Structure formats: structure tokens, C-alpha cells
Amino acid sequence: MQHSFLFVPGNRPERFIKALDSGADAIIIDLEDAVADAEKAAARTAIMQAVFARPDVLVYVRINAVDTPWFLEDLTVLEHAGICGVFLPKAEYAENITQVRAQVRAQAACRVIPIIETATGLCHAQEIARASGVERLAFGSMDFQLDMNCDGSDTALLYARSQLVVISRWAGLLAPIDGVTLAMDDESRVVADARHAKALGMGGKLCIHPRQVGAVNTTWQPMPEEILWARKVLAAGGAAGANAVAVDGVMIDRPLLHKAQRILSRSQS
Incomplete structure (x- = not known):
């Protein structure tokens, strides 16, 4: 099972190889939040021209949400043989998964990881988890706390994290992936957040910097x-x-x- 998932901006192709060499189990090339609207087309081109020469590291793309003008064009990057699947932001309905897979030629080869980021998505997480093609769920903790107007503490997000763990088990999915820790230079914070997620039964964590990868990998190994x-x-x-x-x-x-x-x-x- 993959535990560490490292984001890398889609408009920074010089970082792709560095991300592959970071020790992460998987990298997520981001076309959403990390890329300005005017640069999204260039980022897609950069992905299609990239060479992913590390077969031991899975490569995903975080596309833009289904209700954005970039959604359909983002899916064209899945024609690249090195891309194994997508992280789908703002997943709120099982139909969102269907919309992704309907546009992908090799549907069986497309892994879909819906990111639950809103109250609506959490309330429909059972249906989302059972949708065809879903590999596991991910928790978009930052957007979720914004949607809920809560403080983002472990206590405030405990219900959502535990729900995703239970639903994933019920649906027969891999354990869910926890959200990011924004403190890039505070390894103790990353370790604490990762240990909390692991204790709840989550199976991995999203990383925003290569310095976080080692702490995440170590946390999910038995002490x-x-x-x-x-x-x-x-x-x-x-x-x-x-x-x-x-x-x-x-x-x-x-x-x-x-x-x-x-x-x-x-x-x-």
C-alpha cells in the first residue's frame, strides 16, 4: 500500500524528476490549486511531454473539479502511459466518478481517488466509495475546514476522518489518505499529524514538500x-x-x- 503522496505543481516540470526521487510512494502532479488559470494549458502540455522513468513510483494527476472549465481537457493527460490515475477534488456525488471514467478510454487502468472536501461530499461518501473505479478516498482537510467553518484541530476533524476510515473499510477500499500538513519545516508537526491519522486507521498522507516524505513513510512502518x-x-x-x-x-x-x-x-x- 502507498503511504506517502507528494504534490508537485504541473507548471514546474523541472520538479517532476526531483519528486520521483523524493522517496514518496506516489507523486501527484497538480493541475488544480498550484496552477494559475492562465497556466493550466501549459501545465497539461508539460505533463504530456514528461518522461516518468521510475516504475516503482505511481504517478497521479490532480485534475480540476468536474464543474470547472478545465475538467475535460485535464482528462486528456491520462493518455500519457506513465499516468496511473487521477485525484478528483471536490468529489460530492458518485456521478462525479462516472463523469471521469466516461471520458477515459482505458477505463480499467484509470484509478480514481476522490478527495472529500465538503460536508456534501462526506454525506455522500458511501455512494462515492462504491462507485466503479474508486481505489481509495482522500481527505481534503483544508477545504473541509473552510466549508465547515471549523478550526481544523484534531477534535474538529475527528468525525470526518473517522467516517472516511469506516466507510472505506465497509466499501472494501484501501484505507483513506489524510490531508496535508502546511508546516513544511516542522518535522515534529508532520510526525504528530501522521501518527494521529494512522491511529485512526488512515492509510497514508498527502505531502506538500519532499522534506515531509520521510516522516510519513516512517510513521506508517511499525515502531x-x-x-x-x-x-x-x-x-x-x-x-x-x-x-x-x-x-x-x-x-x-x-x-x-x-x-x-x-x-x-x-x-x-
Whole structure:
């Protein structure tokens, strides 16, 4: 599973290779907020002319929303063989996903990641998650707090994040991707935000600068103490067979055995 997703402006092609080399699991070439209206056509051309020579890094494009004048033209960049899919901003209805896929020739190869950024989108997230072609959901936390007129604190956004986690699990999707941290030079802030998202069950985080990538990648790897705990649990469980067993004073049952197995599996991937 990809955990780190690094934005790079579509009108800055000199940064594409740097983004690919950043260590991010995926890069998102942005045609939306990072590109001025007058530069969007040039940005599309830059994407079509780019060479993405890192098969181990997925390349997405954040297109403009379906109700903008650039939506249809943005989808033409998917003709580039190196682009695997789109991040769709302001996703509010399942029909928005249909509108994307209706314009894409190789529909099966187009991954769609809707960005939930409004109350309307959150209220329709179940239908959006079940739409054909959706790979996982992403949380547009900055626009969401603007839409909700809330302060953007962990408490204010807890309900939305938890809803996306539950809905993603219910729909059989990969765990959702959390929104950005604006503090580019504060690694402790990025780590804290990433750990909070991981604790809620989210599966990754959007990054706005290469300096954030390492912290995000590290956060989604099991901590040494988690690995130690998992090994102790599995060792005790194996020794006990079908009998109940306690580890560090905690009764271990089947869900915890499965959790331990999952931790060790992630640590070896």
C-alpha cells in the first residue's frame, strides 16, 4: 500500500524528476490549486511531454473539479502511459466518478481517488466509495475546514476522518489518505499529524514538500516496540496452542493474534 503522496505543481516540470526521487510512494502532479488559470494549458502540455522513468513510483494527476472549465481537457493527460490515475477534488456525488471514467478510454487502468472536501461530499461518501473505479478516498482537510467553518484541530476533524476510515473499510477500499500538513519545516508537526491519522486507521498522507516524505513513510512502518510486542504475542500464542494466554498481563485473543501478524507482515514489506 502507498503511504506517502507528494504534490508537485504541473507548471514546474523541472520538479517532476526531483519528486520521483523524493522517496514518496506516489507523486501527484497538480493541475488544480498550484496552477494559475492562465497556466493550466501549459501545465497539461508539460505533463504530456514528461518522461516518468521510475516504475516503482505511481504517478497521479490532480485534475480540476468536474464543474470547472478545465475538467475535460485535464482528462486528456491520462493518455500519457506513465499516468496511473487521477485525484478528483471536490468529489460530492458518485456521478462525479462516472463523469471521469466516461471520458477515459482505458477505463480499467484509470484509478480514481476522490478527495472529500465538503460536508456534501462526506454525506455522500458511501455512494462515492462504491462507485466503479474508486481505489481509495482522500481527505481534503483544508477545504473541509473552510466549508465547515471549523478550526481544523484534531477534535474538529475527528468525525470526518473517522467516517472516511469506516466507510472505506465497509466499501472494501484501501484505507483513506489524510490531508496535508502546511508546516513544511516542522518535522515534529508532520510526525504528530501522521501518527494521529494512522491511529485512526488512515492509510497514508498527502505531502506538500519532499522534506515531509520521510516522516510519513516512517510513521506508517511499525515502531520497534510494536514489532517486539507482536513477536512476543505470536510466540506466546504458538506455545499455548488453543489455550488462553496472557502477555504482559494482557489476555491475548484471536483479534490480537491477527493484529500481531499484521504488524510483522508490514515490518517485512
